[in-house]
Amino acid sequence: MIEVIDLYKEFKGVPVLKGVSTTFEKGVTSMIIGQSGSGKTVFLKCLVGLHIPERGIISFDGRKHTELDITEHRLLRQEIGMVFQGGALYDSLTVEENIMFPLKMFADQSISERMDRVNFVLKRVNLENANKKFPAELSGGMQKRVSIARAIVMNPKYLFCDEPNSGLDPNTATVIDNLIKEITEEYQIITVINSHDMNSVMEIGEKIIFLKDGVKEWEGSNKEIFKTENEAIVNFVYSSNLFRKVREAYLKETK
Amino acid sequence: MRYLKHIGKYFLMLRQVFRKPQKWSVFREMLFREIEDLGLKSLGIIAFISFFVGGVIAIQTALNVDNPFIPKYLIGFATKQSMILEFAPTFMSVILAGKVGSYISSSIGTMRVTEQIDALEVMGINSLNYLVLPKIMATMFFYPLLISLAMFLGIFGGYVAGSLTDLFYSDDYLYGIRLDFDPYYIQYALIKTVVFAFVIATIPAYHGYYVKGGSLEVGRASTQAVVWTSVVIILLNYFLTQMLLA
Numbered sequence: 412m413i414e415v416i417d418l419y420k421e422f423k424g425v426p427v428l429k430g431v432s433t434t435f436e437k438g439v440t441s442m443i444i445g446q447s448g449s450g451k452t453v454f455l456k457c458l459v460g461l462h463i464p465e466r467g468i469i470s471f472d473g474r475k476h477t478e479l480d481i482t483e484h485r486l487l488r489q490e491i492g493m494v495f496q497g498g499a500l501y502d503s504l505t506v507e508e509n510i511m512f513p514l515k516m517f518a519d520q521s522i523s524e525r526m527d528r529v530n531f532v533l534k535r536v537n538l539e540n541a542n543k544k545f546p547a548e549l550s551g552g553m554q555k556r557v558s559i560a561r562a563i564v565m566n567p568k569y570l571f572c573d574e575p576n577s578g579l580d581p582n583t584a585t586v587i588d589n590l591i592k593e594i595t596e597e598y599q600i601i602t603v604i605n606s607h608d609m610n611s612v613m614e615i616g617e618k619i620i621f622l623k624d625g626v627k628e629w630e631g632s633n634k635e636i637f638k639t640e641n642e643a644i645v646n647f648v649y650s651s652n653l654f655r656k657v658r659e660a661y662l663k664e665t666k
Numbered sequence: 667m668r669y670l671k672h673i674g675k676y677f678l679m680l681r682q683v684f685r686k687p688q689k690w691s692v693f694r695e696m697l698f699r700e701i702e703d704l705g706l707k708s709l710g711i712i713a714f715i716s717f718f719v720g721g722v723i724a725i726q727t728a729l730n731v732d733n734p735f736i737p738k739y740l741i742g743f744a745t746k747q748s749m750i751l752e753f754a755p756t757f758m759s760v761i762l763a764g765k766v767g768s769y770i771s772s773s774i775g776t777m778r779v780t781e782q783i784d785a786l787e788v789m790g791i792n793s794l795n796y797l798v799l800p801k802i803m804a805t806m807f808f809y810p811l812l813i814s815l816a817m818f819l820g821i822f823g824g825y826v827a828g829s830l831t832d833l834f835y836s837d838d839y840l841y842g843i844r845l846d847f848d849p850y851y852i853q854y855a856l857i858k859t860v861v862f863a864f865v866i867a868t869i870p871a872y873h874g875y876y877v878k879g880g881s882l883e884v885g886r887a888s889t890q891a892v893v894w895t896s897v898v899i900i901l902l903n904y905f906l907t908q909m910l911l912a
Contacts, residue, residue, distance in 0.1 A: 459788050488790035499785040513789050516689055571788075 412436055413458070413569065413601055418467035420453055427453045428464070429625040438599045440592050440615045442606055445622035446647060451605045452573060454622065458603065459493055459571050460484060471569065489517055492562030492600075494572040494591075498554040500546040500561070506533070507542040510561045517565065532560040536590060552583035556590070563594055570595065572604040576611055584608060588615045609648055612636070621647065637661045676872050682794040683802070683868075696800035704766050704801060704867075705808030709815075711765060712758055716749070716816035719757065720823030723748050728833035738834045742824065742842020747851075749820035755855040756903050758816045759862035762809070763895040767870040770801060771891035774874030775884035783875070798871045805863035813859040817852075854910045861906060862899050869895045 413435040420428040427450045435441045443451045456462040458469060460476065469476040471487060479487060500509050507529055514525045533539055536556040546554055555575055562570060572591060576584040592615040595602040606612060612619060613633050621629040621644045629644045636648060637658055649655045687693035727744045774797060777783050786793040821843055828834045873891035877883050 456784075461784055461787060485790040485792070488788055491788055491790075493785065493788045495781045495785060497780055499781040501782055515692055516789065516791060 412472060413603070414468070414470040415458070416468040416470075418454070418457060418464050418469065420450075420457055420462060420464045427625050428457065430467070431622070431625070431627045432467075433620055433627060433630060435601050435603055435618070437601050438596055439617045440595050440602045440604065441618040441620065442604045442612055442616040443620050443622060444606060444612055444616075444647070445628075447607075449622040450625040451622055455571055455573055455603065455605045459491055460488060489513075489565065490568045492565065492567035492570045494555065494558045494562050494570070494575050496574045496577055498546065498558045500554060500557055502546055504545075505542065506538070506544050506546070506549070506557050509546070509557060510564050513561065513565045528564060529560075532564050535563070535594070536560045551578050552580075552587065555579065555583075555587050559587070559590060559594070563598070566598065568600055570600050570602045572602070572606075574605055574607060576606065576608045581610065584610065585614070591615065609651075609654060612648070623647075638665075672872075675876070676868070679794060679798075679872055679875065680868065682792060683798045683871075685792055685795045685799075687795060687799065688791060692796075693800060696796070697803055700800045700804035701808050703769070704804050705812060708762060708765060708812065711761065712812055712816050713819055715761060716754060716758060716820040717823035717826075719753055720745060720749055720820030721827035723753070723820070724824030724827045724839070725831060725833060728828070728831075738838040739842035739845060741828070741834050742839035743845050744842075745824035745839075746821055746843040746847075749817050749824075750851050750855050754813050754816040754820060755858040755862065756899065758813055759809075759859065759866065759899050760896050762812075762862075763866050763870075763899060764892050766805070766866055767892045767895045768888045769870075770867065771870035771874040771888040772884055774798075774871055775877040775887050776881075778875060778877050779880055779884060794875065798868065798875070801867040801871060802864060805867040806860050809863040809866075810856045810859050813855065814852075817855070857910060858903065858906050861902055865898050865902065866895055869898060 415434070416432050418428050418431045419426065431450075431454060443454060445451050453462060457464045471490075474483075474487060476484070476487075500506075501512070504512065507526075510529045510532060511525050514520060514528060518525065520528070529542070530539075533541065536559050538553060538556050538560065541549065541553065541557070546557070549557065559572075559575075562572075570591070575587050575591065579587065588611045591602060591604065594600070604611070604615075613636070616633040616636075619629075619631055619633060619636060620627055621641075623643050629639065629641045631639065636644065639645065645658075649658050724741055724745045727741045728738075731738070731741060774783075777797070783793045783797075786796060825836065825839055825843075828839050829836055870888075870891035873887040873894070874884075877887040
């Protein structure tokens with residue numbers, strides 16, 4: 412379990428996160444939603460250790476980030492997989508080399524064992540024949556899939572995804588969503604996704620945290636989001652006519 | 667005050683760079699790649715420039731030595747001294763600061779703005795050690811060889827220029843380049859080169875690593891890196907000369 416207690420982060424005196432507390436469970440796809448500038452990305456970067464919070468505790472299965480030294484931090488990070496918004500694939504390396512990179516750095520495996528693992532994860536993300544391609548030769552969706560493959564190649568305990576659907580067409584976005592959810596359940600990992608995409612939220616958001624101006628405004632599941640009366644989240648999630656109508660129909664049906 | 671902050675940050679960066687590599691086999695692979703990118707790929711431009719600079723020094727010295735009491739072998743002597751003491755180590759290092767410095771700064775800067783460095787950090791990799799240490803080792807190992815070649819080609823360029831223009835006799839030139847040869851000058855030049863190689867690898871890496879923003883900022887960081895690397899090389903050249911020769 413990841414436990415976040417009273418997380419506070421500021422930049423040049425401007426607070427971005429103002430005491431956020433929550434938990435993330437194993438095998439559950441958790442989503443952080445909120446408007447641009449609400450602190451979602453900063454929250455995610457605090458979780459993975461790219462930002463150091465001014466106050467608060469982040470505990471990974473009992474290991475508090477404040478009590479770890481640099482080496483322990485690095486060891487903890489080897490249990491973390493992250494899918495970046497732009498993929499963050501290494502341009503000069505092929506798909507195969509990109510995915511093999513964490514294995515080369517940390518795993519004591521022979522080349523053939525590494526290759527087997529790379530082929531296994533590539534198959535898992537449905538990219539069997541892309542081994543020798545460079546990131547520039549791939550579509551956005553394929554790059555995201557390679558990024559997911561690289562994130563899971565070390566069998567992480569924790570998976571973080573920063574807007575994995577940005578820039579993707581609805582079909583590809585659904586494929587990526589389902590892939591992340593399947594992986595979360597299959598490997599029983601803790602997955603935290605930062606997203607703007609309401610389709611994803613409704614589809615795979617088993618736990619949703621809504622941030623507004625650096626404060627946790629609402630927390631619940633994708634089922635509860637239909638029934639909530641919280642004005643801020645209703646205005647945010649149901650800002651389009653289509654979603655508003657869907658909500659009204661759902662509420663009518665469940666009455 | 668701002669400069670002091672940068673200097674402090676630069677030395678803090680170096681503290682992270684000089685850690686034990688997390689995996690020696692990966693470090694070795696990176697080192698060979700950097701030797702190719704930062705060293706071997708600069709061979710052509712350094713050979714070309716040093717050859718012609720040597721030629722120009724010889725011709726200019728010959729044209730300015732019109733006093734019959736000044737022996738012509740001084741043309742070879744002047745070319746040798748200029749190439750070994752200054753043109754090869756300093757002038758070529760400034761050229762390398764432009765070519766290699768902008769490459770280092772823009773490649774690391776691009777990795778920063780496309781979150782590739784964040785990806786390394788999230789994996790638990792010391793990104794500074796992984797990216798910068800092989801560059802420092804590659805330049806400090808390879809640039810003395812490159813600059814030695816530049817010295818040789820510069821002096822050879824002077825010889826060829828003399829043969830083509832008939833401004834001086836080859837025998838005089840060959841006598842001049844052997845006259846009063848002090849091996850310590852080579853040592854002095856190579857010490858300077860190693861220091862400059864360190865500067866060429868680290869200052870652009872600093873500018874690239876801490877860049878914020880997008881491609882425009884990467885371009886600006888690259889320009890800043892070249893300017894500051896050149897300034898530091900020129901300043902260090904003065905102090906090193908004072909320390910080693912005075």
